[in-house]
Amino acid sequence: MADTRATDETSDNTGGNHSSGDGNPESREVEKIRDLKSVLVTSVLNLEELDVNLYRGTHHWVPRSRRLFGGQIVGQALVAAAKSVGDDVYVHSLHCYFVRAGDPTVAVLYQVDHIRDGRSFMVRSVRAIQHGQPILICQASFHKLQPSPLQHQFTMPMVPPPEDLLTEEQLIHLYLTKPNVPEKLRQFLNQRLANEVPIEIKPIQPQPSLRRPATEPRKLFWVRAQGHIGEGNMKLHCCVAAYISDYAFLDTAMLSLADYKAKFFASLDHSMWFHTTFRSDEWMLYECESPWAANSRGLVQGRMWRRDGVLAVSCSQEGVFRVQPVNHRNKL
Numbered sequence: 001m002a003d004t005r006a007t008d009e010t011s012d013n014t015g016g017n018h019s020s021g022d023g024n025p026e027s028r029e030v031e032k033i034r035d036l037k038s039v040l041v042t043s044v045l046n047l048e049e050l051d052v053n054l055y056r057g058t059h060h061w062v063p064r065s066r067r068l069f070g071g072q073i074v075g076q077a078l079v080a081a082a083k084s085v086g087d088d089v090y091v092h093s094l095h096c097y098f099v100r101a102g103d104p105t106v107a108v109l110y111q112v113d114h115i116r117d118g119r120s121f122m123v124r125s126v127r128a129i130q131h132g133q134p135i136l137i138c139q140a141s142f143h144k145l146q147p148s149p150l151q152h153q154f155t156m157p158m159v160p161p162p163e164d165l166l167t168e169e170q171l172i173h174l175y176l177t178k179p180n181v182p183e184k185l186r187q188f189l190n191q192r193l194a195n196e197v198p199i200e201i202k203p204i205q206p207q208p209s210l211r212r213p214a215t216e217p218r219k220l221f222w223v224r225a226q227g228h229i230g231e232g233n234m235k236l237h238c239c240v241a242a243y244i245s246d247y248a249f250l251d252t253a254m255l256s257l258a259d260y261k262a263k264f265f266a267s268l269d270h271s272m273w274f275h276t277t278f279r280s281d282e283w284m285l286y287e288c289e290s291p292w293a294a295n296s297r298g299l300v301q302g303r304m305w306r307r308d309g310v311l312a313v314s315c316s317q318e319g320v321f322r323v324q325p326v327n328h329r330n331k332l
C-alpha cells in the first residue's frame, strides 16, 4: 500500500492546491476527533493476510438494514487488489456487482486473481466471500502514470465552502432543540446520531424531515473521512473514497418521489473512476444525481470534487427499490 506520489501532471488545471487546509477554526471537540487516526485506516481497511492473495476483513459500522455496507465491501476489495500491484501503478477504475447480502455476524474473505499484467495496465479480479459463496465480484484496473495533452473536465458547481455549513450531526442537534419535534422524527434523528459511520457530511441544502416534497433527483454535500489519514498514500485514499462513495449515494434516486418510502433497497452494482490525486480526509464536494429510475431500479451518478475544483473521482451505481406509500396517519 506504500505510495509516495506527491504530484500529478494531469490534475491542476485550475492551478489550485488540493491540500489546502480549512480556513476558519472548527470547534475543539471536532479537532480532537480529527487528530485521531481514521478508523477506516486503523481497522476497516486494515486487512489481515491469511495466505497468498487471500485476506480477511472485519466490520466497523453496519447499517440498520443489518446487511453489510456496500462501501465497506468495495473498499476492502480494493485494498486486497491494491496489495497485488507495485507502487508505480494506481487504480483508475473498478466495477463491482453485489450478488448477495453481506452477513454482519461473520468476517469477509477476499480472494484476488491476477487477470493480466500488461505494459501500462494491470487488471485484478476480487471475490468477496462469506459462507463459501461470493457476496461481491469486483474488477479493478491499475495504470501507470502516462502524461498526455488530452485533458478536460467539467466545472465544479458553485457551492458555499464547508466552513460556512454545519455537519449533519450539528444540524440534527440543532433541530432536536426545537419544540414540537414529532416523536417519530425525534427517534429517527436520534438513531442517525447513534450511527458510528466514520464519515463526516455537510449537506449543501439540509432537509431534516421525513416529510419532504418531490424534488429534482440531485444533491450536493461536502464529505470526508472522519479522523486523520495524512498525505502520501494515494492507494489508501482511493480505498477510503470507495467506502465513502457508497454512503449517501443511492438515496438520490428516491428524491423524485414524495409520499413513498423504500421498504427494501440495496445497491446492485458500483463503478468508480479515479482521475487524479486527492485526500479522502479533506473535504470533497460530492455531486450526486439520478438520471433515471423505473422498473424498481434507479441509476445514480456521482462526481467527487477536490475543493480546488479538480474532478477527482466519478462514480455510478444502480440500485433496487421496493417502495410503498407512507402511512398518512403517521405522516410527519
Ligand SMILES: CCCCCCCC/C=C\CCCCCCCC(=O)SCCNC(=O)CCNC(=O)[C@H](O)C(C)(C)COP(=O)(O)OP(=O)(O)OC[C@H]1O[C@@H](n2cnc3c(N)ncnc32)[C@H](O)[C@@H]1OP(=O)(O)O
Pocket: 063, 067, 068, 069, 070, 071, 098, 099, 100, 101, 102, 168, 201, 202, 203, 204, 219, 220, 221, 246, 247, 248, 250, 251, 264, 265, 266, 267, 268, 320, 322
Ligand atoms: C446530503 C446528505 C445527507 C445524508 C443522507 C444519508 C443517507 C444515508 C443514510 C444511511 C446510509 C445507509 C447505508 C446506505 C446503504 C447503501 C447501499 C448499500 O450499501 S446496500 C448493500 C450492498 N448491496 C447488497 O447487499 C445487495 C446484495 N445483493 C442481494 O441482496 C441480491 O442480489 C438482490 C436482493 C439484489 C437480488 O436478489 P434476489 O433476486 O434473490 O432478490 P429479490 O427477489 O429482488 O428480493 C429482494 C427483496 O425484495 C422483495 N421482493 C421481491 N420481489 C418483490 C415484488 N415484486 N414486490 C415487492 N417486494 C418484492 C423480496 O421479498 C426481498 O425482500 P426481503 O429481503 O425478503 O425482505
